[in-house]
Amino acid sequence: MNCIEARQAIGHLDSGVRPEGPLAEHLGQCELCRQHYGDAMLLKTLGSLKVPEPSPQFLEHALQRATDEAAPTPAPAPARTAKWRIPASLAASFLIAAAAMLIWDQMPEQQAIEIVEQRTPAENVVALEAHRQEVRIVIHSNDEHAAAEVSIELAGNLELEGYAGQQRLAWTTSLKQGANLLVLPVVLHNESGEIRVRSQFGQASHEVNVHVARKSQAGRTAPLVEPFAPVNA
Amino acid sequence: MDADFELKTAFERSTRPHLTTLYHSAYRLTGSSADAEDLLQELLFKLFRQFDQWRGLDHPKPWMQRVLYNLHIDLYRKRRRTHGVNERTLDSDAQAIDEMANPEPxxxxxxxxxxxxxxxxxxxxxxxxxxxxxxxxxxxxxxxxxxxxxxxxxxxxxxxxxxxxxxxxxxxxxxxxxxxxxxxxx
Structure with missing residues (x-):
């Protein structure tokens, strides 16, 4: 048997069949044909791997989830309507590099505080100039996450515009790598209040508390926000 | 028509023809139906977020495969960090294989x-x-x-x-x- 005949014979072998007779004799003498036999058997064996079909229900559900939960672009600014958008979120593994900003509706300049890996509690206050203002929390994540659990708790006569009477909101959202903007249209009915933002993904959870007060209560020198404190990251 | 609805419709139209093939790839990469479903879900999340980057492509499948591959690597490394690389779910495949359409041997x-x-x-x-x-x-x-x-x-x-x-x-x-x-x- 020559090499051409040997390779034709190999082509007719089923996966896993050992060569016999003249083919075995040829393979015993020809390194190239032995190599060819191994390659051919490997392709046949891998080709015999059966792959289950996905259920149509799963595919539909997966598509639905993707378009419902993943925002294609981060929302640049909140609507002033009742339905505020939270395009991104919090994450599994924060770098704990977060920034919170208070955007003054009427003021040309913005006040902002950078928070970078602060872990010690601090007396942090957001001073509101107006009855209703937007508090922006920018969270930097080192990774993308599809389903972070986020919750907001409000205390002390604080409300989110459009969510009157709701002291707690929770939802599942996606997190993109880098900066994630969370915009909270805060309505303060009293002199002060508290916002607690929590996130959880897998085994990690994180939390930030923001104390909100009217300008006169907050004082001019008080720090503005409290850092994220990893709970069990 | 609502822009959000149009976006979702365009995304579904672009991805739907490739879903089964991508699932098959995910299965071969992960070795189990459950992990393949997780991987495909993550892929769809990411593809939708990046839709603006690839929606103009005439042949988006290589893009999708590349994202799938990168996600697979990410998930593999995370799993190795958290559970150990050998803790696979191969046992679940016996059931998946049983469920395949076969002419009852x-x-x-x-x-x-x-x-x-x-x-x-x-x-x-x-x-x-x-x-x-x-x-x-x-x-x-x-x-x-x-x-x-x-x-x-x-x-x-x-x-x-x-x-x-x-x-x-x-x-x-x-x-x-x-x-x-x-x-x-x-």
Missing amino acids: SPAVQAEGDQQQRRILEALQALGPEQRALVTLHLIEGHTLEEVSAILDVPLGTLKSRLHRCKAQLKRTLQLEPFPENVRLA
Whole structure:
């Protein structure tokens, strides 16, 4: 048997069949044909791997989830309507590099505080100039996450515009790598209040508390926000 | 028409034709139906977030495969960090294989077939994630090495040497050499 005949014979072998007779004799003498036999058997064996079909229900559900939960672009600014958008979120593994900003509706300049890996509690206050203002929390994540659990708790006569009477909101959202903007249209009915933002993904959870007060209560020198404190990251 | 609705419709129209193929790739990469579903879900999340980047492509499938591959690597590394690399879910595949549309073979043939499926899956899982992707794309799905190089963003020469090692390992694991190891050849 020559090499051409040997390779034709190999082509007719089923996966896993050992060569016999003249083919075995040829393979015993020809390194190239032995190599060819191994390659051919490997392709046949891998080709015999059966792959289950996905259920149509799963595919539909997966598509639905993707378009419902993943925002294609981060929302640049909140609507002033009742339905505020939270395009991104919090994450599994924060770098704990977060920034919170208070955007003054009427003021040309913005006040902002950078928070970078602060872990010690601090007396942090957001001073509101107006009855209703937007508090922006920018969270930097080192990774993308599809389903972070986020919750907001409000205390002390604080409300989110459009969510009157709701002291707690929770939802599942996606997190993109880098900066994630969370915009909270805060309505303060009293002199002060508290916002607690929590996130959880897998085994990690994180939390930030923001104390909100009217300008006169907050004082001019008080720090503005409290850092994220990893709970069990 | 609502812009949000249009966006979702366009996304579904672009991805739907490829979903089954991508699921098959995900299954070959992960080795289990549950992990394949997780991987495909993550892929769809990411593809939707990045829709503006690829919606204009005439042939988006290579883009999707590349994202799938990168997600697979990410998930593999995370799993290795959290659970250990050997804690796979191969057992769940027995059920998945049982559920495949088959013309009901005899129990003996069925058992033998299941065992062969398990051996193949285990051999693939024994490869690293990069090697598994190469084997899946090139040896199973039939992409050329040039295409694989573009999808995986790995130089062609690196792929060739990697492929050589992969083949050798798989042949050993699956016992695909023409003669038993103890047979001395001339």
